[in-house]
Amino acid sequence: MKNLLLMVCSLFLVFCGTIQAQNKNSKAVDAQSIYQFKVKNLYGETFDFATLKGKKILIVNTASKCGYTPQYEQLEAIYKTYKAQGFTVIGFPANNFNSQEPGSNEEIASFCKLNYGVSFPMMDKISVKGADMSPIYQFLTQKSKNGVKDSDVKWNFQKYLIDEKGHLVEVYYSKTKPDAPEIVNWIKQ
Structure with missing residues (x-):
């Protein structure tokens, strides 16, 4: 009887683990990607994030x-250094702070x-927080949309x-410079 009870409990735990893993995988599949967005650049032209497939992006x-x-100077420097290796910087001017x-x-x-000699793509001025937050920043800051984490734009x-x-x-956050080792190491991976 004891062995039967242990076997049933073990099967139940395996079943629960399988369900949990499926839920995690379905959440990952449900997460949106940056490629769904089209925005305007500073010159009023449409910029389609789908054109960046296969590249690492710093927004x-x-x-x-x-x-x-x-x-801006460090952003431009890492852009120039790593753009040939599939990396880009995308700037979004914002007047929220x-x-x-x-x-x-x-x-x-x-x-x-x-x-600053900025040559990386700069987009239209948007709002990055509040009731008028841009859809792309809703994606970046809401785990329900990005599948990874919630965050607030602090500055x-x-x-x-x-x-x-x-x-x-x-x-x-802002105090981490664009050429910080953790960012550069990620770009080079």
Whole structure:
């Protein structure tokens, strides 16, 4: 009787483990990818994230009048260094923090080029938090959409790492520089 009870309990645990694994796998399958998004760049042209399939992507919310603004220089440097190896940076100007990005798209484009030589793709100015949060940032910040984690955009120059399959990998806050070892090592993997 004892052996029968142990066998039934063991089978039950195996069954529960199988169900749990299936639920985890179905959640991973349900997660959306970055490739579903089309946005406008600073020049009003459509930018389709599906064109980045197979590339690693660093997405960053930017601002021209922020203490972290000099990170543009490091973003440009890693973009130039690793773009031939399937890596890109995508910038999203946002005015969500202390009005540190008050300019128009044209002013932002001019500022970035003139002061930092930015050549990586810069998108249309958007909102990265609040009721008017852009759909792409809803994806980046909500586990129910990205399948990995919830996060809040705490400040300008927060970084989101996206793998070659379009899935969120990690989030780094503003104080982590674009050329930090953890980011560069991820790019080089």
